Amino acid sequence: MKIIIDLQGMQRDGNRKRGIGRYCLEITKSLIHYHPENEYILFTNSALSALRDDFSDELNNKKLNVIYFECPTVGDINDLYLGKYSKLWLSIQIRSYALSIINADIILITSFFDGFRDNTLTSQDKSYKLPPIVSIVYDLIPLILDKEYLDIDPEYKLFYLNKIKDLSNLDGFLTISDSSSNEVKQHLAINPNLIFNISSACNQKTFSTSNQDSRIDVKYLGRFLLYCGATDPRKNLFRLIEAYASLPVDLISKHKLVLTGPYADEEILLIREWLFSFRLPQEYVVFLGYVNDIELANLYRNCYLFIFPSLHEGFGLPVLEAMNCGAPVIASNLTSLPELIGYKEFLFDPYDSKDIASLIYKSLTNEKFYQMISFNSLERKKYFSWNSTSKKTIAALNIIINKNNSLTANNIDFIKLLQNQYEFLIRNLAKSPLVKDKINSETDYLKSLASAISIINSQSKKIELLRRVKNKDKFTWHIEGPFDSYYSLAILNSNFALAMNELGQNVALFCTEGPGDYDPDPHFLEKNPVINNLYKKAIPGNERFFICTRNLYPPRVNDVDGVINLLHAYGWEESAFPYAWVDSFNSYLTGITVMSNEVKKILIDNGVYIPISVCGLGVDHIDQIQATTNFTLPNNKFSFLHISSCFPRKGIETLFAAYFQSFNAHDDVILIIKTFENPHNKVHNILNEFNKKSSSPPEVLILDKELSLSEIQSLYLASNAIVAPSHGEGFNLTVAEGMRLGVPVITTAWGGQTDFCNISNSWLIDFSFEYSNNHLRLFSSVWARPSITSLSKIMKEVYELPQEVLQKKTEIARKTIANFTWKSVAQKNIDFSHKLLLSSFIKLPRIGWVTTWNSRCGIATYSRHLVEHIQNDLLIIAPDNESIEFESDSTNVERCWSLGEDDLEKLYEFILNCKLTSLVIQFNFGFYNFLALKELINKLHSKNIKIILFMHSTVEPPNKSDKCLHLILSELSICDRILVHTPADLNRLKEMNLVSNVSLFPHGVLDFDRKLVNKKYSKGKEIHISTYGFCLPNKGLIELINAIKIIRNRNYNVKLTLYCALYPSELSIQLSQELQTLITQLGLDSIVSLNHSFVSHKETLLSLSKTDLVVFPYQSSNESASGAVRQGIASGTPVAVTPSSIFDDVAEVVHRLPGFTSQDIADGIIFLLDNNSINSSDKKIKEWINLHKFSKLAHRLFGLIRSLEINS
Structure with a gap:
């Protein structure tokens, strides 16, 4: 029996804590557990509270047949007009369509009389092909006690009496007592044979005679x-x-x-x-x-x-x-x-x-x-027991089904049903004046309507696919991507398909790449008959219910057409991921399986918020390859083997540097580089440079001609160690293959390979984080720079170690890598797909944001810029002892903690009371008592509340022992993410062994639309220089004014405006006086103007955009990044900065001045003027600004938070 259980009676906030909500929960669970032979579709309303958590055990139990269905709604259904073609009518059409194409045997409504002044909807249009509908009737109290319940509220009376009329459309009634049965018989004109008393019960685990803990002392x-x-x-x-x-x-x-x-x-x-x-x-x-x-x-x-x-x-x-x-x-x-x-x-x-x-x-x-x-x-x-109630319920449902012959009626072809009901829905909608009006006025409304239909179709197809899988115990897979060669991606796809086939899955192989489909190599197909057969199965292409899964480059996903759409065993190598791809993944994919935990982290960090699961890669394909006796190395020297494309990411320069540092021509050693020719491969040039610099270069052999798989196998087995000092890896198949063959492995201690490489089975190279430098040119992306010193030491060690010591590690490596088989990869994808089938929508997070707010604080400003672009409801939790500078707080701001020595207890209670699921904490060393913060993080972690900690600085303040990060080190390690702004921050935290939960999250720039134009300088033309930021000593304002004097003394026509608002401190006021005195002393009163106005950011951007050059002459700072410099960049005006590390993260789009002194600043500005470098039309700057807009970063952050909740 396929039973739809409409659970809106439990979703309503007013019901959840009342008897009706409890009854809905208990009867549903009892039906599922006492009668597991049936299929249960938990039908919920997307406009009400989600229930997934309430049924998580049932949904995740493979032995049970439980599906969660979330029916979308379109707009508010509580308009004054509720007749035909109203929003209510439209929502009933959507609901009825959804119920019809689920193709169930019966619908059980758990609470019929809900929906007054909320978005609960229990009505349906019987014109659709619906199974019989029954409802639980708890009582008719408002009808019987009408003076107390109906006469006092005419609007509710009208609603309730309409619901009484609607009861006549039901096919059966389940009551919870003889008394309620009698009420239905006595007050409604209903056939008594359709009324069944199923009684009730209570939760016997909670309500029992055994003692349980309680906070109430009685x-x-x-x-x-x-x-x-x-x-x-x-x-x-x-x-x-x-x-x-x-x-x-x-x-x-x-x-x-x-x-x-x-x-x-x-x-x-x-x-x-x-x-x-x-x-x-x-x-x-x-x-x-x-x-x-x-x-x-x-x-x-x-x-x-x-x-x-x-x-x-x-x-x-x-x-x-x-x-x-x-x-x-x-x-x-x-x-x-x-x-x-x-x-x-x-x-x-x-x-x-x-x-x-x-x-x-x-x-x-x-x-x-x-x-x-x-x-x-x-x-x-x-x-009274739920076992008894569930038996009575199943018996009643069977009687009603048999009366309506719905088991026979619903045993029809799903495709025909879907098509028939869809056409019926469209015909109905086409008659609606509301829809016709929206066509002309509100495309967003129509988009939401189309989206609702699409979501319903997708979920119903999932249900149908799940039914077919249960009947046949296998999926149909369309595996799409290159498979007809021996390069890594093709090896991955072909072995994945073969493993799926061996596991009994129905597999069809499609040959395609990022740009589009192509015909596979016929010679490859001829040599691989099983692959050929799987490819031939794809040619007819009549199957409708399949899983579409791809791995191809670029990752084209906008035309996937499966019931479930995946990328399988996906890989990536550096911290940033293309924004457009993130958007595409979120829009078109159901889920992704990835090669490693590092890839999963990268996708989450970039805002991919669909389910992501680690499946690894298989290595056992190498067992099928026989080494050839025809391939030998030129000598018997100790051989280090490196196999790669020799792209910059592969660390070839680091490898040569360490090798040449460790060995010379007299050592019995050779480095073998197996690569292939390609435009990014400069290995010969790099080697020539190292040979030139060395008086006694060690031997290097470069093999860039194609070798067969057997020859590659021989190369592995002839080598003494594999060395792979890459900057980043999604997995590193070469290292894994070497481990399986028993070859010692040296590799970087960061990347996907660390899923199987550790200090017990390989030699790990220390590293530091740096901005990446690959052919994709992604902004604000980091990778690992392997330490030359560390690699040199390891290569010497491996070279000198006795064979038995090497063998001990390689044996451990063999055991580790033995688990990495293609069947395991395939099975993990099958299990993941089962899980996806049983899920539908993921609820949006409830986010709290702990920060300063509405004050003259850089963090308060930063928070505002991000928050204003996050559409989801979000609570700002601000301190109650900061000076509010601007407008009064909005309704989503709560002040319940204090800057300084607060114990944060009120903050914790507020977080729990608001039922927040994720908490963003803006960290500053002075904001919190570390012991209190330590306790807060531990308590939040124990409640499974996601913690995202923004660290705007990782440099500890001097001489403050109570502000050392080591005091909260264990708590930092359990944060779900620590977000920092620069590689220097990443490296400082790495020194504390904080790596796996730390991510680079760039500072943002304001969304400011200003066309960048060429500004060509000619000597004699007045150049307007500006600077921006708070009036504080470390900002280099004195040095800049002195630099202007030097520039003018060299006959350059420049003027300066300092947009420097006063900070609420004596230091700021004192500095302002010093600046004015200096301006006068230097005779620059008409040249240099001091503007202390605290204006909106938009006004600031307009002012800066009218100048020719913005200079940030900072002297020193503990901060990791500057928010002010981004204002300058966002204005579109060229920006020059001192060589302070605070500007490292914007190095690609600013001009570096040669030093910090007034003379350095003057020389740097003059150089820019003389070389016409103040050109604001740079394409790279435009791209950088676009990708660093707060709107884009907020979208990424919200995606990150959603993904942490989905993928924890």
Whole structure:
């Protein structure tokens, strides 16, 4: 049986903590676990709270057949007009279409009467091909007690009565008690044969007689009476308090009345008025407010008597919960409660406070009677279980299905069903004036409508594919990419396809590359008959339900057309990743499998927010290759082997430098370079340079002619060690192959190869991070620079070590690499695809951002620039003791911690209360007490809240032992990401062994549209120079003014404007006075102007853009990067900087001055003027600005956070 369970009754925030929400959760879980033979589609509403976490165990259990379906909505359905062609009608069309193409046998709605003033939608258009629909009916209380519930709110009355009418469209009704069954029969014109009492139960794990931990200490309550419920008239709390107040004083003093429930302040005030009117001292009534289930169970277990005086219930869940915990229970004698209690002796008339008081009195004073109540609770609870309820539910659903013949009706071809229902939907939508109007006015609305349909189609196809896989126990795979040669990517694809085929999967091979499809090499196909057969299977191309998976370069994915679309075993080698590719991956792919953990980290860091899984690569293909006896090396010297393209990334210069440093012509050693000719391969030129510089060069042999696989195998086996000092690797197949063949390996201690290379099985070269320099020319990208000293030492060591020592490591290496097989790679991709099939949408993160805000602080400004481009709801959590300089805080700003020595406890509580899933912390050494920060990070980590720490500086302040990073080193290591701005920061943290969770995240520039123009300088023309930043001593302002004097003395017509706002400190004011004095002393009053205005960034950019050169003459700084220099760059005006490390990250797009002194600054500016270097039309600068805009970086950061939550 294929059952759709509509779980909106649990999604509504108002229901989650109430009985309906609990019932939805428990009945769904009981159906899944007690009847696992059925297929369950958990149907949810994307506009409401996500439920994936609530069913994570069920969704991740392969033995269960559970699918999560999130139905998108289009716009707010609560318009005033709710008739035909309204937004409500449109949403019903979308919902009905989704329900129809899931192709289920029955739909179970868990709560039918929701949807008033929210986006819950339980209606459907029966014109679509829908299976029978049943709903749980808890009660008809508003209909029966209409004066209390309907007459007071005409709008709700209209809504509710319309829902009553809609009940007639249902095919069956599941009630939770005989009482609610009778209500349906009595008040609705419904066939009694369609009504089934499935009863109810409670969570017996939580609500049991066994003790559980609780934060509430109940000892101080003594012998207490317990009430659990709301204050509305139906719950009858008023009469309970009246009855309690009438008890003898000695009983009241010994038995406090404890009230628990989500009481608002006005409700507590009302209860206190009742106490006053009954002359009941307030100390005898205890308000506990809302408590969680564990705490509630503890109260049930410890209360002396539980009293439930309700006038009307559908079931009365608190009564059963209390009985399960062993609480003696007395209750009202109306509606469903007698079914729970069983014996009328333990029931009272809820309308008679004297009768209530009488039964309470008897319970408290008659020990024998009290024991009878206690025994009754233990006996009655046995009649109610979720096992029993689930059996009754399945039986009822089967009856309804058989009546409607829906098992036969839904056994149809899915493609025909999809096409038929899609056409029906489009015809309906085409009639809508709303849609016609949107065609002319709001393309975004139509896009969201089209997107909703696409999302529904995608999810329904996943369900159909999953059904087919379960029937056949295999997927159909379209494996696409080059496979017809022996270069690395083709080897990967062909072995991947062969392994899939060996695992029994249905495989078709498609020959394509980044630019497009091509015909494979016929000679290759002839030599490889299995590959040829897999290729031939691709030619007909009639299969509709397949997984499309590619590995090709460039990674073209915009035309993938599978039910699931993947890149498999993907690789990358440096920290930055092309922005356009990130966008394309997120838009078109379902998921990615990657070669290594390093590749996964790189994709996450660049904002790829789809599921990513590490599958590794196989190495066992090399076992099939036989070494040839025809290939030998020219001598028997100790041979170091390097196999690569010799691109700059491969570290060939480092290799030569270390080799020439370690050995000379007299050593019995040879370095063999196996490469191939290509435009980026300069290996011969590089070697010539090293030979020229050495008086006794060691032997080097370069093999750049093509060798067969057998000859390569022989080369491996003839070598004494493989050396691979690359700057970055996605995996490094050469190293892995060498390890499998038992050849000692020397490689860099950073990159994908560290998944299988470690100090126990190979020799790792130390390294430092630096900006990369490869043919892609990616900005703000780093890779590893292997240490020449480290490599030299290792090569000598390996050369001199005895064979038995080398063999010990190579044996460990063989064991490590033995697990890297192509079957393992294929199986991991199969498992990953199964997981993707069982998932749909991933909820958006709830982000908190701890930062200074609205103040004259660079970090506050930085945060604002990023945050304003993050569309998702985000909470700013700012200090309460900073000076607010600008407009008042917006509603998403909370100030709940203090700069300095705060213990951060309030901050932690706020984070928990807001249910944040990720926290961005802007770190500054002066912001936090390190011990408090240490505790905060540990507590957040234990709650699985993702922590993203921005470190704007990694240089510890001098002479401050309480601000040493080693104090929080273990906490830094558990942050999900530490984001820094320069390679120097990466290297400082590397020295502390912080590498795997640290990433380079560049500073940004403002989004400022200004066309860059050529400004050609001619001597005599006035040149307007500017600088920008706070008026502070380390900014080099005095030096710049002196430099202007030197320049003018050399007859250059320059003027200077210092846009330097005052910082809130005495130092800033004092410096301003010194600057004005200096300007006057140098006679530059008409040449140099000092502007201390604190203006908007847009005004600053406009001012800087009107100048000819922006100079940043910084002297010294502990900061890692400058925000001010980016303003200069963003303005489009050429920028010159002193050689301070704070400008390292913008080195590609600024002019470096020769030094820090006034003379250096003057000489540098004159050089730029003389060489006409102040040219602002540089294409590279335009590209750099575009990629570093805060809008782009914010998009990347949000993607990073989403990806951390998805891929943790």
